[in-house]
Amino acid sequence: MNADDLVESYVSDVARLLPRKQRDDVALELRTLLRDELEAKAATAGRPADEEMARELLTGFGPPREAAARYRPHLTIIDPADSRGFLRVAGGGIAVIWLLGLLAAFQRRPVGSAGDVLAVLRDWWLSVGPQVLWWPGLLVVCYATAAFVRRRRPESGAWKPRRGDRDRINRVGYLAAGAFFVSGTLVLIDPGRMLEYVTGGRAAPAAYQAFVYDDDFFRHRAPWLLAFMVLHLAFYGVMIVRGRWNPLTRQIDIALGLTVCAILTWVLLAGDIFEARPTDQLTKTAITLIVITSLVDLSLKLRRQWRRITHRPYA
Structure with missing residues (x-):
């Protein structure tokens, strides 16, 4: 097999690995490129191109699948x-x-x-x-x-471009979060009464029984949880009125968030919350999701806070 036959065989193998609409154009371009390089190699060696010279050139050019990958659109x-x-x-x-x-x-x-x-x-x-x-x-x-x-x-x-004033409070978002905290606090205080309010007093007696607190939770854990929920709600109210962050309020926000997560974890692991098993399981699942989401949010806040402390401009 002479040098031209080797080049033509290589070009054919590469073209077969390409989409049909590319084959002719790539084959023409590759054939021209290889022949030009082979002629330059022969001129440098001072002898006509032969099979050994062509094999050396094609080996350096890579297997046909690699050559085809250079021409094929990247997926x-x-x-x-x-x-x-x-x-x-x-x-x-x-x-x-x-x-x-x-x-x-x-x-x-x-x-x-x-x-x-x-x-x-x-x-x-x-x-x-x-x-x-x-x-x-x-x-x-x-x-x-x-x-x-x-x-x-x-x-x-x-x-x-991102918003220039990053210390400004998103009042709409904080009002929505505040409404969530208010509703959660009201449910914590008296879930049975909230059920009566929502259903207009038409709920079955069994439904009220599903929202009876476990006595240990009601006596020991609920007061702490309620106190910190009210404290967090008050902080949200202050931030909505102020409309801006400062270093102190950012630190208070992180500290409150970590404290609430710790209390929720304690509530979750210390025992039952409701006497009814299905309600207790559903409530614990919701608390778990809240804790995980809050921890992710707090980790992002801590990261941004660290960047601010170290004066990194992209914090």
Whole structure:
């Protein structure tokens, strides 16, 4: 096989790996490129191009699949700019799902010995462990869709300057959060009366029984929880009136958030909240979600606070 035959065979193998509409153009370009380089190589060697010289050139050019990859349009599922964000969201989501599954596993089975703990961990892993992979799979679809939209509509990803005054309070958001805290506080004070108000007194007696507090919770944990919920609500009111953050209020916000998370965790682990088992389980699940969400939010606030302290301009 002479040098021209080797080049033509290589070009043919590369072209077969490309989409049909690209094959002719790429084959012509690659053939011209290889022949020019082969002629330059022969001129440098001071002898006509031969099979050995052609093999050396083609070996350096790479296998046909690698050469085809250089011509083939890149298939990007997740944009490189989104890679770190994808890993953070995927890892954080998996951790949250595993934690929720672990708490649910411990609530389903009483633990009295090390063997019981191992049994709970085994059940948790079999029910939640590998199945959690649906989350990164869903994220791949979401990020791939976002990347596709950005490629088709570049204006959708255009840069927009961030709000200049970052110390200004979003009063609408804080009013919504305040309404949430007020409703939660009212439910904590008297869930039965709130049920009567919502249903207009038409709820069945069994429904009221579902919202009877456990005596230990009502005597020992509820007062502390209520006190800090009222304190947090008062802080929200102050911030809505002030309309701006300062270093002290940011520190108070973080301290209050950590304290409320600690109290909610204590409430969650110290025993029953309601006498009715279904209501108790539903309430504990809601508290778990609130604690996890709050901890994520607090971690972001602490990170921003650290950047402010170290005078990093992009905090």
